[in-house]
Amino acid sequence: MRALRVAVVGSGPAGAFCAQILAEEADHPVSVDVFERLPTPFGLVRYGVAPDHQxxxxxxxxxxxIFETPGVRFLGNVxxxxxxxxxxxxxxxxxxxxxxxxxxDRRLGVPGEDxxxxxxAGRFVSWYSGHPDADFDTSLLSxxxxxxxxxxxxALDVARMxxxxxxxLRRTDVPEHVIEALAGHxxxxxxxxxRRGPEAAKFTGKELLELAEVEGADVIVPAEELALAEAAQQAGAGAPSRPAVTRMLGSLRKIADRQPQGRSRAIRFLFNRTPVEFVGDTSVTGIALAHTADPTQVEVLETGLVLPAIGYRSVPLGGAPFDEATGTVPHRDSRVLDGDRTVPGLYVVGWAKRGPSGVIGTNRLCASExxxxxxxxAAAAAAAPERDTDTDTDTDSTAIDDLLRSRGVPVVNWSRWLAIEAAEVRLGQASGRDRAKFHHRADMLVAAGIDR
Structure with missing residues (x-):
């Protein structure tokens, strides 16, 4: 049986874990090519995990x-x-x-959102994380x-940054111009x-306590709303998730009981408020919030910068089915579906499969499935006598390279990525940091030895 050849589209945690499992745990040879549209690997580990979470x-x-595993290739910038x-x-x-x-990013669907x-928030996160396709108008920081x-x-990551x-900030790897913009805002x-009470918050207690430890800001939790949530929890409301909610409310209580230190900045929690309108003519000047208990009670917060952080959604990938309602690729047991029929040889993993949920470890289980x-x-196909597995597909290992070369695609392979990484380390050391990311694709390609 010849080596099974697999293409993985995406080099984030789900794609990387899938490549590793295929290459290491199969009982016959498997070669995996991992395609990534950026010149850099790792997906949200590089561009989504907060820079201060080293x-x-x-x-x-x-x-x-994983990418140095025999049989696994990285094809970046494709x-x-x-x-x-x-x-x-x-x-x-x-x-x-x-x-x-x-x-x-998911949209709120509120008037004035444009x-x-x-x-x-995802765009802001990508910008301060150095994503080459991200742009952010720094004048909004006024x-x-x-x-x-x-x-x-x-939401906590954004507030903390x-x-x-x-x-x-200089203890992180964010680009220097991002540090300068954030430092001077x-x-x-x-x-x-x-939109609901503190008992419904989705952040973890660890993230919350980390927010409370920032050096430059007081963190303020509404004591009255917190007391109501604590009373409801003690009365048994939300019993199925009570331990986790109790821990989170306990973390909020620790913050609420602290005295403000008079720092130059503040982070303030406002619970039980639903955005109903963004106010302004061409640019936002305020956000109208309706109180959950009484929707007729609306307050307007003056602001020139609103960062909705309500989740993410996938996008259609040309040539593959997509469910607009769920924002995912339809599948049955990881096999992509076109209507009720399985698309032969097409699979899905990670957030494109299950939606934006879970942590890095969740992706390993998903990748294993x-x-x-x-x-x-592949085993079933190999065992089928009517199928000639040596001629079904053009599986020559150089065919895909020749095709991309003929189209002038400057592929960043693993050694070229290592050159980018080394250049980022040198850039950071020049300013007394361990590392500083390149923000522009052109700079990455130059560092990779691609003059383009």
Missing amino acids: KIKSIVASFAE TVGSDITVSELREHYDAVVLASGAPL LGGVVP AERAVVVGVGNV LVRTPDE AVREVCIVG TATAVLAD
Whole structure:
């Protein structure tokens, strides 16, 4: 039996884990090509994990080992859908696994959402994380108040980055111009708005306590709303999730009981408020919030910067089915569906499969399910006497390279990525930091030795 050839579209945690499992745990040879539209690997580990969470980001070393596994190749700077299509990948590989993630922010669907100054939190996160396709109008940082809509970990990340001191920011790997913009901004208050009470917040206690430890801001929790949530919890409301909710309310209580230190900036939680309108003509000047208990009671917070952080959704990948209602790729047991029929040789993993939920470890279990499906189908096909597995697809290992070369696609392979990484380390050391990211694709390609 010849080596099974698999293409994985996306080099984030789900795609990387899937490649590793396929290459290491199959009982016959498997070669995996991992396609990534950016010149850099690791997906949200590089561009989504908060820059000040260096312990979490240290998992990059483990992911690097995956791409150094025999039989696994990294093909960066290749956009599936334009440089090469899903259909073409299916012609060249026995199996194609979609691991394209969920790159778009969900919308609130509130009037005025398209006003200037209303910026999806994901775009802001990508910008301060150095994503080459991210842009952010730094003039918006002249607002004295920023409003973050949402009470998940991303909302806390955004708030924390807005109040970090320059010294704290320089302990991270964010690009220098981002540090300069954040260090010089005018924001003095960050309001975190939750549509329900504190008992329904989605952030973790660890993230919350980390927020409370920032050096440059007081964190203020509404004592009255917190007391109501605590009373309801003690009365048995929400019993199925009571332990986790109790721990989270306990963390909020620790913050609420602290005396403000008179710091130059503040982070203020506002619960039980629903955004109903963004106010302004061409740019936002305020956000109207209706109180949950009495929707006729509406308050307007003046602000020039609103960052909705209410989750992510996937985008259609040309040539692959997509469910607009769920924002995911339809599947059955990881096998992509077109209507009620399975698409032969096409699979899905990660957020594109299950939606934007879970942590990095969740993706390993998800990847194991997908890899199992790929290997089971390959074994079944090999055992079928009517199928000649040596001639079904063009599986020559150089065919895909020749195709991309003929189209002038400057592929960043693993050695070229290592050159980018080394250049980022040198750039950081020049300014007394361990590392500083390149923000522009052109700079990455130059560092990779591609003059383009």
